[in-house]
Amino acid sequence: MLESDIRSILKCVRCGACRSVCPVFEEVGWESAGARGRMLVAQGISQGLEVGSGVLESLNTCTTCGLCRQMCPSGADPTGVVESLRHELVSQGKMTDSQAKLHKKIISSSNSLGDVSDKKKWLGERITEVRKTAEYVYFVGCLGAYRYPETAALTFDVLKQFDVTVLPDEVCCGSPLIRTGFDADDLIAHNMEQIRKVGAHTVITSCAGCYNTLKNDYPAGFDVIHVSEFLSEHLSELELKRLDLTVTYHDGCHLGRCNGVFDAPCEVIKAICDIKEMTTNRENARCCGGGGGVRSGYPDLSLALAKKRLAEVPEGVDYVVTSCPLCLKNLTEAGSDTDVIDLVELVALAMQNL
């Protein structure tokens, strides 16, 4: 175990402050399913606790939402310890079937959905508008390309008036692999090469997971911004009309709490319509349940977490807006009464010349 992880484990005084905010613990109810329990499991492993199914389930039910790390009074980092331990156990061949399947799927198809079709199909006729080089590159992401092609196309349409292109051969950013304990070196190297070819100094993502990974797990060499940040900087050029709508905004954990992007999406929304906050928001926003491999490994748990998030949607809003396709998918599939849309869909509704 890394010394930094051991130090983090030792920082935990087991006060239980994280226990009262961990969304997974709230749902499952067993100590091992909460941040404090995971720190204890980690300590147990360092002291010889056998890695069986209980240990794997404890570590793999964490959505890596980072709420425990954010509020830990002692300054411990349960999220970091969980990710680090997943990596260590995977390197020893200790993983769940679901982890193994996810790994196989991504390695064989280079995307998180195992889709072998053309990743640029969403472009349709727009393929002719794709520049070979540009200052900015729009990193579409696997969910954007395969599950939300219309949103991806809208994003491209909004961005194309600026010096923005897409990668000639984008592969999965590596987020699902890295979060579940695997290396994603080949995917990273491939995307790095693509970014170099395009010559972009900045990568624009529209997914919280891609953003987090490109920003924190890739070698230096380019800037990473979320599409909401790009749009908030170019509001005056977008010619947005005011819409008679009230929406709420769901902060994706890996964009908001883990990387501090809170203001940009709200500034874009406020330029278009009224916004009503969810019960928890910004640093304290409740997780949608989709991240950290929980969506693929524990789908029932993931949807139960999403339902709890939906219970925080305020009365009288027309849309739940989010900036992450994984959050969008999870919240939608959990049966949201209010339509869940991507921020760019809202922008497209307000753009007069789109």
Added chain:
Amino acid sequence: MELITELQEIVGTNRVTAEPSELYCYSSDASQVRGTPDYVVRPKNTEQVSRILKLANKYGIAVTPRGAGTGLAGGAVALSGGVVLDLSGMNRILEVDIGNLQVAVEPGVVHAKLNEALNPHGFFFPPDPGSSAMCTLGGLIANRGSGMRSVKYGTIKNYVLDLEVVMAEGTVINTGSRTLKSSAGYDLNALMVGSEGTLGIITKALLKIHPLPKSRSLLLASFEGAEMAGKAVVRVLAGGIIPSACEILDRTTIEVLNAYDPNVALPDSDTIILFEVDGTKSGVQEEAEMVKSICKPFASSISIAADEQERNEIWTARRLVGAAISRLDPKMTRVYVGEDIGVPIKEIPNMLKRLRLISQKFDTQIMTYGHIGDGNLHTGMCIDVLDEKQWELLNRAADEIHRTAIMLGGTVSAEHGIGSARAEYMRLERGPALNVMAAIKHALDPKGILNPGKLGI
């Protein structure tokens, strides 16, 4: 039939475990006490608890009740294996009865959730532990907890009207009544409050509630030394003012609070006393002025929190300071030992002086904070937990802190409980009264299945 099968028949297969990693997670609370249970069971109702106790009593198996496991004395740690009864899932607020000034709750309700539910009614539940956001009411009752407002509002024992308790052999009793007072026989509420799960398992509680004060004011008085601050507190109390909170923060605590939340921005000083007064608007203004004038000869500066937001920020940070001290140094961790002494109010300056001497003697930094208004001082010590020498000094310092408190007519635990961490001091503190406790324990739990190894009995 195997015990696990019998337990599963009572609570269902998904609410019993003997999985090693789960047992490991239940082998500690926030103290240094360790003990691994054989099973963890998560009952959903009183009937299940009763059936579990009947079973445990039949086989002579230890049962250790547990709430959120935030205790600081090992009270929820199974020292003799057996069953840990995780009651945190019994977390419903059953009734908010404003007309009768009471609420009915299950033991797993988290303290802060009760106040969230009461706030819209203009009421609150006054005991205010630092662990409000995570501790359960069952644990608070079982440990006779209190917190920052006990100087004016008393401890949990002043708020328990009735408890539903499952006794060792499975019988369910009620210890009180729905009335706000009762003279009917022995005060079994008082017996169960603070019994740490050694006499019965609390499955429901009827608690008295209090109207929210119309106004609050928070004064921050800075002093050049803890003893000077202690004198000011004694004068304020003797002057006829009972603040709704009266907290001491020493230099280290101030540093920790400012580091934890820079918005708090406490003045740089040796010692701060937070005086909160509450009541009607005019009464609060008058009392705040009185506190100010009494403190003036002792204090280096006095200020008043500007508004509710500033007050809330200070209190929120204060509640978490016990753990936040670990942030001061990447290699240091707060260890909860000797952290909950109480002394008679007039002995506070003396105790503070002795704490300083103990700190020097054992070369261990002792952060002091806590409810100085009721004589309850929390001492915070941080060590590199990988350094055995520091452990030894820490434990020796804690031992001396405990013995000093007893010598001054105080207690080794004002609100956190005895568990097993402080059991060795019970004879010294309580003398022959410990024999009476043992006799009561034996009468109610002859097989000794309920939380064995606790309270020094």
